[in-house]
Amino acid sequence: MISEDTEVVNNVENVRVFIRIRPETENQDQTAITSDKNIITLTKSSTAKTFKFCKIFDHTSSQIDLYRSIAVPIVAKVLKGYNGTIFAYGQSGSGKTYTMIGDIRKSESKGIVPNIFDHIFAQISLSNKDVSYVVTVTYLEIYNEEIRDLLSETPKKKLTVHEKPGLGVYVKDLLGFTVDSLEGVTEILCKGNKNRATGSTKLNDTSSRSHAIFTILVESKNKTNNKTTFGKLNLVDLAGSERVNRTLATGDRLKEAGKINLSLSVLGNVISALVDGKATHVPYRNSKLTRLLQDSLGGNSVTAMIATISPNCLDYEETLYTLMYADRVRHIQNYVSVNVEKKSVIETFELKILELQKQLQLLVLEEQKETKRKRKKSKTVINNEEFERIEMEKGVLENKIFVIQKKILVGGENLFEKAQQQMELIEDTAKELEHLDSSHQLLEEILHFKGKEKNFVEKQYVSLQEEDKELDRKIEETEKLILKAEDILQKKENEYQNEISTLLHTNKSLAKEMGLANFIVNNFLPKEYLQKINSNMEWMEDIQEWQIKGIAYCGNNLKKNRLRSKRGTRSNSKSVFKDYYPKQ
Numbered sequence: 001m002i003s004e005d006t007e008v009v010n011n012v013e014n015v016r017v018f019i020r021i022r023p024e025t026e027n028q029d030q031t032a033i034t035s036d037k038n039i040i041t042l043t044k045s046s047t048a049k050t051f052k053f054c055k056i057f058d059h060t061s062s063q064i065d066l067y068r069s070i071a072v073p074i075v076a077k078v079l080k081g082y083n084g085t086i087f088a089y090g091q092s093g094s095g096k097t098y099t100m101i102g103d104i105r106k107s108e109s110k111g112i113v114p115n116i117f118d119h120i121f122a123q124i125s126l127s128n129k130d131v132s133y134v135v136t137v138t139y140l141e142i143y144n145e146e147i148r149d150l151l152s153e154t155p156k157k158k159l160t161v162h163e164k165p166g167l168g169v170y171v172k173d174l175l176g177f178t179v180d181s182l183e184g185v186t187e188i189l190c191k192g193n194k195n196r197a198t199g200s201t202k203l204n205d206t207s208s209r210s211h212a213i214f215t216i217l218v219e220s221k222n223k224t225n226n227k228t229t230f231g232k233l234n235l236v237d238l239a240g241s242e243r244v245n246r247t248l249a250t251g252d253r254l255k256e257a258g259k260i261n262l263s264l265s266v267l268g269n270v271i272s273a274l275v276d277g278k279a280t281h282v283p284y285r286n287s288k289l290t291r292l293l294q295d296s297l298g299g300n301s302v303t304a305m306i307a308t309i310s311p312n313c314l315d316y317e318e319t320l321y322t323l324m325y326a327d328r329v330r331h332i333q334n335y336v337s338v339n340v341e342k343k344s345v346i347e348t349f350e351l352k353i354l355e356l357q358k359q360l361q362l363l364v365l366e367e368q369k370e371t372k373r374k375r376k377k378s379k380t381v382i383n384n385e386e387f388e389r390i391e392m393e394k395g396v397l398e399n400k401i402f403v404i405q406k407k408i409l410v411g412g413e414n415l416f417e418k419a420q421q422q423m424e425l426i427e428d429t430a431k432e433l434e435h436l437d438s439s440h441q442l443l444e445e446i447l448h449f450k451g452k453e454k455n456f457v458e459k460q461y462v463s464l465q466e467e468d469k470e471l472d473r474k475i476e477e478t479e480k481l482i483l484k485a486e487d488i489l490q491k492k493e494n495e496y497q498n499e500i501s502t503l504l505h506t507n508k509s510l511a512k513e514m515g516l517a518n519f520i521v522n523n524f525l526p527k528e529y530l531q532k533i534n535s536n537m538e539w540m541e542d543i544q545e546w547q548i549k550g551i552a553y554c555g556n557n558l559k560k561n562r563l564r565s566k567r568g569t570r571s572n573s574k575s576v577f578k579d580y581y582p583k584q
């Protein structure tokens with residue numbers, strides 16, 4: 001059942017610490033609290049503080065959820081003869097009393113204490129018939145550093161703490177009640193709660209002004225091996241830790257708050273000394289509370305702490321302080337072992353029953369003798385008074401035997417139908433929770449897988465984004481190049497346009513010149529001359545000109561040719577022709 005990160009090395013066991021977040025009341029600004037299984041994070045002004053505990057119960061947790069995780073393993077140990085402690089610590093109004101006691105008469109709101117009785121009685125019913133049990137309870141409060149018996153007829157009377165070797169620390173004259181039914185336990189709890197000191201404060205209308213310790217002693221005796229075990233379970237509802245200036249306390253409330261804070265600070269010092277490792281002295285004796293809880297903290301006890309916190313943002317400081325306090329507690333180590341050598345209540349009861357049975361036997365013999373005597377004297381007259389006395393004494397003795405026998409609970413008997421039902425509820429819830437746990441695990445696996453997928457997609461998205469950016473950059477560059485090219489094209493087009501218009505212009509003037517030449521040729525040149533000229537014209541490709549055939553060999557052209565030959569320059573018709581052209 002103990003699924004939390006419990007550290008058990010041989011008989012060394014750390015105090016297990018749990019957190020319960022109270023449901024929010026309407027119109028509250030919430031502190032940013034996030035929790036997941038055993039991690040809780042408190043955030044304020046973007047500063048986050050994270051803590052790890054055995055388990056975090058959020059506002060949706062039911063009383064039975066807490067019972068199953070916290071109390072079930074401890075009760076199992078107590079039934080085997082170990083000591084156990086469950087204590088609730090937290091700011092005033094954060095839900096300590098609701099968690100420890102709750103609404104006794106409503107199944108779904110029952111706190112840890114009433115649920116424990118359902119559980120214990122059901123376990124006894126389910127156990128071997130050779131085992132007998134006696135369950136005894138005590139209920140005390142520490143109010144203003146005074147110990148009071150909440151089950152006494154004089155609950156305001158001061159009691160004292162004593163210590164004896166072999167017995168340990170105990171409260172003198174504290175009344176112990178043997179319980180054998182749920183009704184009996186409920187009556188006792190109600191009586192004690194009524195006697196407890198409560199008062200109205202700004203943070204809680206019915207604030208507990210004292211530390212309450214409800215103790216259950218379970219003794220079991222196995223007839224087959226004659227083994228007796230003694231388990232003790234302390235259930236502690238501490239008074240609320242609070243800042244006096246926030247509660248606006250005055251008078252009695254202020255005095256109470258001073259004492260509460262004092263004993264809680266001694267508790268803090270004890271915790272510090274226990275987790276320090278170097279401390280040579282643990283100041284248990286500095287307060288009644290720490291003295292009585294000596295075994296529970298650093299001693300022989302399986303201990304669990306429930307730190308209750310409020311989600312209200314006005315309570316941020318208190319919530320942080322509670323978590324820091326709780327964080328220290330989880331480092332405390334206890335040294336757990338089965339209790340031995342205690343005075344057995346079962347044996348005392350058995351001896352008493354034997355003694356009463358002997359007395360009864362004597363009365364029966366007396367009755368038989370009397371009958372004989374009377375019959376001898378007179379067969380008809382019998383002294384009825386004597387018989388009535390014997391019958392009455394017999395009745396008293398039988399009743400006494402019955403009462404004591406009733407206190408010894410025998411395993412295997414289905415004594416407590418209701419307890420059985422509650423046990424079934426616990427088991428059903430356990431099954432349900434196990435199922436939920438496995439569904440939760442499956443969901444977590446899916447979530448993990450989806451997370452991986454998301455990462456992959458995100459990475460792909462990032463690379464696609466990068467690719468996209470690169471493409472954008474390329475497109476931008478290309479667009480710039482296109483613009484440049486368009487600009488060049490435009491310029492070229494303009495140039496061509498200019499050239500075309502120049503050519504057109506040239507063409508026009510050439511056509512004009514040509515028209516004039518044609519006009520002259522057609523009108524002033526005889527046809528036979530024209531034919532002669534046409535047949536003697538030659539197209540000079542290299543100079544792109546028409547020439548009259550053989551013109552290089554006539555007139556001044558020949559003279560120039562001779563002069564060149566004298567200077568040693570080679571002559572040909574082309575050079576002759578060029579010289580013929582006037583120099584430009």
Ligand SMILES: Nc1ncnc2c1ncn2[C@@H]1O[C@H](COP(=O)(O)OP(=O)(O)OP(=O)(O)O)[C@@H](O)[C@H]1O
Pocket residue numbers: 021022023090091092093094095096097098099203204206207208209238239240241308
């Ligand atoms: N988990 C819860 N679910 C429902 N109601 C709750 C829960 N926790 C606390 N409450 C309610 O809040 C109020 C204050 O709770 P409770 O009296 O238990 O606080 P407390 O810590 O014991 O305070 P104090 O230290 O002043 O005694 C009560 O009315 C109680 O019923």
